[in-house]
Amino acid sequence: MKILLINKFHYKRGGSETYYFALAEALIAKGHKVIYFAMQDEKNLPCAQSKYFVSNVDYNGRKQGMLSKIKLGLKIFYSFEAKEKMKKLIREEKPDVAHIGLIHRQITFSVVDVLKKYNIPIIMTMHDLIFACPNYTMLSRTGICEDCMDKGIVSCVKKLCIKDSKAKSFIGVMEAKFLKIGKYYNKIDLYIAECEQYKALMKKSKFTKSKIINMTNFLPINQEYKFNEEYKDYILYFGRFSKEKGILTLLKAHKQMECKYKLIIVGDGLIKDELQKYIDENRLTNVELLGAIYGDEMEKIIERSRIIVVPSEWYENCPYSILQSIAKGKVVIASRIGGLPELIEDKKTGYLFEAGNADDLEIKINFIMQLDRKEYEKISYRILYSAKEKHYWEKYIDELISKYMKLIRSKKCVDHNKI
The missing domain is CATH 3.40.50.2000 (Glycogen Phosphorylase B;)
Incomplete structure (x- = not known):
């Protein structure tokens, strides 16, 4: 099986990337081929598919003029560059299934449109809370906040949740509305929540009609299970x-x-x-x-x-x-x-x-x-x-592969002749 892994960062950055690289390593160990789609970055690890990676987008970088800001702001919603590069990658590599990690704001859901066009099954692991909170974290200045679920996402602007900025909070809300109007979250075939609490929040938010399952994270295949008896206090x-x-x-x-x-x-x-x-x-x-x-x-x-x-x-x-x-x-x-x-x-x-x-x-x-x-x-x-x-990694991967196979069968297989 050929699996396409999609994640905005292709370097060791946080827990999402730990999962991304550990997943790739485990799938390869099981005899599958893994291909990648990510964002260009000088910190990226070597990758055979890097020529297809979308250009680097930095929303926290140097100061820019108004026109540049507007162009950058529009990229948050939909990246036509990512869409075209995804088409080229799929035509070249012909993946059987796609597994998405972090894509909001840099890669965007434009790649989902391409995957749907070619009838490629899509799984998405939710590493954060953006499905219910434009600020990713369900945090406001006063602490944990579920207002966007309970009172509507306009609460994000009222509370200046994104970096204490009315403009950035407004853009975050517009992105959420764009994804809802376009029914993008319904285009994912299966969601993986990494804990039961996230699964419950995902269901409460009613952000998708797609199936949601819980699969607790696994440890990398090279993980040693060993206690050091020479510990310090x-x-x-x-x-x-x-x-x-x-x-x-x-x-x-x-x-x-x-x-x-x-x-x-x-x-x-x-x-x-x-x-x-x-x-x-x-x-x-x-x-x-x-x-x-x-x-x-x-x-x-x-x-x-x-x-x-x-x-x-x-x-x-x-x-x-x-x-x-x-x-x-x-x-x-x-x-x-x-x-x-x-x-x-x-x-x-x-x-x-x-x-x-x-x-x-x-x-x-x-x-x-x-x-x-x-x-x-x-x-x-x-x-x-x-x-x-x-x-332990093998138990997780065996279950995940069975999910991949079930989705592929439900799609009546990807017709590579049409790609």
């Missing part, structure tokens, strides 16, 4: 530095514990300076605020930690930070929010705390740090076993 956060990730709540808990445990924070993002300011103003000690770290170096930092904290304060999906951690037998303390409780069985394979509650987080951290080595390792090996049982 430090607490670790790694990931994006943004408000909704709850890092300030972690720092508040660290302050309340009088900085008695070493805390390492790894990553980068918009609030890095704010985090450093909080550390300085509160004279926090025993804390290291590091930049982004990848590869083997990051793996070692995870392995040597005692606790991984995931203090999210938004509807987190199925983060690879948790999957990576439990594959090493690490005890994860996570917020009781979004899809996180689906990954952690409280007090058995990790611990949950009330999102945004530094007092509750402090209690959980103290409990784990005070466990003796024997008790801690007993929990760790239980976590390790659970991770392999629930997130």
Whole structure:
């Protein structure tokens, strides 16, 4: 089978790209051929189909004139370049099925029109909340917000949800209206939600008539399931530095514990300076605020930690930070929010705390740090076993391939002679 994977980014950027590349690797391991469609970028990994990639679109780049802004704004809704390049790619490669990740605003749903024209089955994995929120996150300035579902998407403009800008929020709402009027979400044959909570939100939003299923993420095929018994007694956060990730709540808990445990924070993002300011103003000690770290170096930092904290304060999906951690037998303390409780069985394979509650987080951290080595390792090996049982790649891929085959049969096969 030849599978076309579509994602705006073709480099290791976040959880969506971790999934994208892990999926490709697993499908290839099962004997299938994978082809790609993405956006051009100097950070892209080598790819045989890169000549078909759509031109780079950066909505956060340098200042531009009014005409350039208007042209760029129109590209958010529909990319004719992506449409033409997708046609050429399909004629050349003749895929049997397409699997979409992130495409909004850079690639756009113009490629879906092409896939439908050639009767190619389409699966889409929903990595974010854009189906119900033009701001992707269901966050307003005051916290979690479901107003776009309950009161209509014009709420996005009223609350200036997209980067505190009326213009950007208006464009986001217009994009949502364009997709609804064009019934683009109904053109996808099957949606995959990465957690049950997202599936419930997708159904509540009534954004599509297509089928929605839940398939919890898998770990890459090269993932080692191994607990390092030479761990150290430090607490670790790694990931994006943004408000909704709850890092300030972690720092508040660290302050309340009088900085008695070493805390390492790894990553980068918009609030890095704010985090450093909080550390300085509160004279926090025993804390290291590091930049982004990848590869083997990051793996070692995870392995040597005692606790991984995931203090999210938004509807987190199925983060690879948790999957990576439990594959090493690490005890994860996570917020009781979004899809996180689906990954952690409280007090058995990790611990949950009330999102945004530094007092509750402090209690959980103290409990784990005070466990003796024997008790801690007993929990760790239980976590390790659970991770392999629930997130091993082959089980996921076999189920996904069966979904592909079912869709192909329902389409009565792609007629490559017409391509």
